[in-house]
Amino acid sequence: MSEEIGNKKVFSLFEVLRSIQSTISNRYGSAFWVKAEMNKLNFYQHSGHCYPDLVEKQDGKVIAQQRATLWRPDYDRINQNFVKILKEPLKDGIKILFLAKITFDPIHGLSLWIQDIDPSYTLGDLEKEKQLSIQKLKEEGxxxxxxxxxxxxxxxxxxxxxxxxxxxxxxxxxxxxxxxxxxxxxxxxxxxxxxxxxxxxxxxxxxxxxxxxxxxxxxxxxxxxxxxxxxxxxxxxxxxxxxxxxxxxxxxxxxxxxxxxxxxxxxxxxxxxxxxxxxxxxxxxxxDFSVPVQKASDRIKEIPIRILSDEKSKLDSTFKIFRSTVQNLTDGHKNALERLSIGIQKDSLTMLSRSRILISGMVQKSEISLKNRIKNENTELYGTEVRLTEKSLGLIKEQNQQIEFIQKNIDNMSPKNVLKRGYSISLLNGKSVSDSSKVKKGDMIETILFDGKIISEVKSTKK
Missing domain, CATH: 3.40.50.2300 (Response regulator)
Structure with missing residues (x-):
C-alpha cells in the first residue's frame, strides 16, 4: 500500500518490485525458445547449479546481456544429452538454443530460467565453425x-x-x-x-x-x-x-x-x-628400412650356396649321363663279343686275346678321361666358390659400415651427447637464454652441463 509523505504518493521498494514480479509473471507465464551465446557457464560444484552469462553480439560488440539460472536436475539432464549427441559437455563460449521462462525476484532481480537446451542447434554451429576453419586453411594454401x-x-x-x-x-x-x-x-x-x-x-x-x-x-x-x-x-x-x-x-x-x-x-x-x-x-x-636390408643380406648369403648347389647338380647329372654311356658302350661290346664267340668258337686263342686287350684299353682310357673331367670341374667350382664368398663378405661389410655410420650420426645428435661435447644450456627463470640483451645485472643464471648444474649471478653483459 502507498502512503502520503509531504503530499507525495510513495511506494516502498518491496511494493515496486512485487508489482514488477506480478506483471512479468502475468505477461510471461509460459516458456519460449531463445538463441544466445553462453559466454560463461558459471557452474558451482558444491551445489550443482549453474548461473550462465548469456550475450548477443553484433559485429563483435555485445548488444544484449542477461544472467540465467540452470538448476542442478536440469543441468544434469541437459549435460548428459550434450555429451551423448555432441561428444562435448556444456561449456563456455558456445551458441545455444534454449527453452526459458522469465522470472523476477525482489532480491535477485530478473533472470531467465533455462529448462531445456537443443543440442542439435549447437552441433550445427560447431560444425559450421569446423568447416570455416577448413575453408580458411585451404584459402591460405x-x-x-x-x-x-x-x-x-x-x-x-x-x-x-x-x-x-x-x-x-x-x-x-x-x-x-x-x-x-x-x-x-x-x-x-x-x-x-x-x-x-x-x-x-x-x-x-x-x-x-x-x-x-x-x-x-x-x-x-x-x-x-x-x-x-x-x-x-x-x-x-x-x-x-x-x-x-x-x-x-x-x-x-x-x-x-x-x-x-x-x-x-x-x-x-x-x-x-x-x-x-x-x-x-x-x-x-x-x-621399412630394416627388413629390405636384412633380406638383401640373406640373399647375398644364399647366392653362393645356390650356385654351388646348381653346379653340383649339373656335375652329378653329367656324371650319371657319362657313366650310363660308358656302361651302355661296355654292355654293347660285351654282347657283341658274346654273339661273336658263338660263331667263332673255333677261332684261335690269339684272336681272342687281342680282342680282350683292345676292350681293356678302351675301358681304361674312358676311366682316365672321366677322372680328368671331374678334376677340372671341381677346380673350376672351387674357384667360383672362393670368388662369390669374397664378394658376399665385401657387400655385407659395406652394408654394416653404412648402418654403423647412420647410427653414429643419430647418437651424436642426441641432446645428451651435445652436452657431453662441452656445450651447455643457460636458463633464466626456467627459460632458455640465447640473447644477452634479455639478461640484466643481478639476474641468477642456471647453467646445465652434461654432469650437473652451475648457479651464477650476472655481473655484466656484453653483445
Whole structure:
C-alpha cells in the first residue's frame, strides 16, 4: 500500500518490485525458445547449479546481456544429452538454443530460467565453425603443407605433447619401449592439457617450445587417450590447426577416437586412431628400412650356396649321363663279343686275346678321361666358390659400415651427447637464454652441463 509523505504518493521498494514480479509473471507465464551465446557457464560444484552469462553480439560488440539460472536436475539432464549427441559437455563460449521462462525476484532481480537446451542447434554451429576453419586453411594454401614434409628415414627422436599420467601416453611408451626388434627411440614429453577450453592454447604453446629446438627432433606427436570421443572440439580450433599445418616438423596425431576426424588431424602429416597405432606407425618406419636390408643380406648369403648347389647338380647329372654311356658302350661290346664267340668258337686263342686287350684299353682310357673331367670341374667350382664368398663378405661389410655410420650420426645428435661435447644450456627463470640483451645485472643464471648444474649471478653483459 502507498502512503502520503509531504503530499507525495510513495511506494516502498518491496511494493515496486512485487508489482514488477506480478506483471512479468502475468505477461510471461509460459516458456519460449531463445538463441544466445553462453559466454560463461558459471557452474558451482558444491551445489550443482549453474548461473550462465548469456550475450548477443553484433559485429563483435555485445548488444544484449542477461544472467540465467540452470538448476542442478536440469543441468544434469541437459549435460548428459550434450555429451551423448555432441561428444562435448556444456561449456563456455558456445551458441545455444534454449527453452526459458522469465522470472523476477525482489532480491535477485530478473533472470531467465533455462529448462531445456537443443543440442542439435549447437552441433550445427560447431560444425559450421569446423568447416570455416577448413575453408580458411585451404584459402591460405596451407591445408596440406605439413603433409608435404618428408619424415626422416628412421624417425627416432620424437617430441611428445601429452599428459604424463594419461593412458594414451602410457600405451605409447609401452609399445615403443618394449618393441620386439630392439629399435631404439628417444622421446621427450612436453606436458599440456589435451581437452577442454584451455587445451588448444596450451598445445600451441608447447608446439612453439618444440619449434625453438626443432633441430633436435625428427617429428612432433600429439598423444591423447582414455577420453573416448568426448572433448575433441578444441582440435577444430583454427589457430591450433594452423600451427600444426605450418609446423616445421612432421606432426603425428594419435588422440584416441574413431569417429569424425578433427581439423587438426586432417592437416597433420599422419593421423593415427590411437596412441598405440601411432607407436606402431613409427616402428613400421624402422621395419621399412630394416627388413629390405636384412633380406638383401640373406640373399647375398644364399647366392653362393645356390650356385654351388646348381653346379653340383649339373656335375652329378653329367656324371650319371657319362657313366650310363660308358656302361651302355661296355654292355654293347660285351654282347657283341658274346654273339661273336658263338660263331667263332673255333677261332684261335690269339684272336681272342687281342680282342680282350683292345676292350681293356678302351675301358681304361674312358676311366682316365672321366677322372680328368671331374678334376677340372671341381677346380673350376672351387674357384667360383672362393670368388662369390669374397664378394658376399665385401657387400655385407659395406652394408654394416653404412648402418654403423647412420647410427653414429643419430647418437651424436642426441641432446645428451651435445652436452657431453662441452656445450651447455643457460636458463633464466626456467627459460632458455640465447640473447644477452634479455639478461640484466643481478639476474641468477642456471647453467646445465652434461654432469650437473652451475648457479651464477650476472655481473655484466656484453653483445
Amino acid at each position: 596451407i591445408f596440406n603443407q605439413n603433409k608435404q614434409l618428408k619424415l626422416a628415414l628412421l624417425p627416432k627422436r620424437i617430441a611428445v605433447i601429452s599428459v604424463e599420467t594419461s593412458k594414451g601416453f602410457s600405451d605409447f611408451k609401452s609399445v615403443i619401449d618394449d618393441n620386439g626388434w630392439d629399435y631404439k627411440f628417444f622421446y621427450m614429453l612436453f606436458p599440456s592439457l589435451l581437452q577442454g577450453d584451455k587445451a588448444a592454447g596450451q598445445i600451441i604453446g608447447q608446439l612453439n617450445r618444440i619449434k625453438k629446438v626443432s633441430h633436435h627432433f625428427d617429428a612432433a606427436a600429439i598423444i591423447r587417450g582414455g577420453g573416448g570421443d568426448v572433448g575433441l572440439s578444441c582440435y577444430n580450433d583454427y589457430l591450433l590447426a594452423r600451427e600444426i599445418a605450418t609446423f616445421p616438423l612432421p606432426v603425428l596425431t594419435g588422440i584416441g577416437h574413431s569417429t569424425n576426424e578433427t581439423v587438426s588431424e586432417m592437416v597433420a602429416f599422419s593421423n593415427n586412431i590411437t596412441p598405440t597405432k601411432l607407436a606402431e606407425f613409427l616402428i613400421q618406419k624402422f621395419h
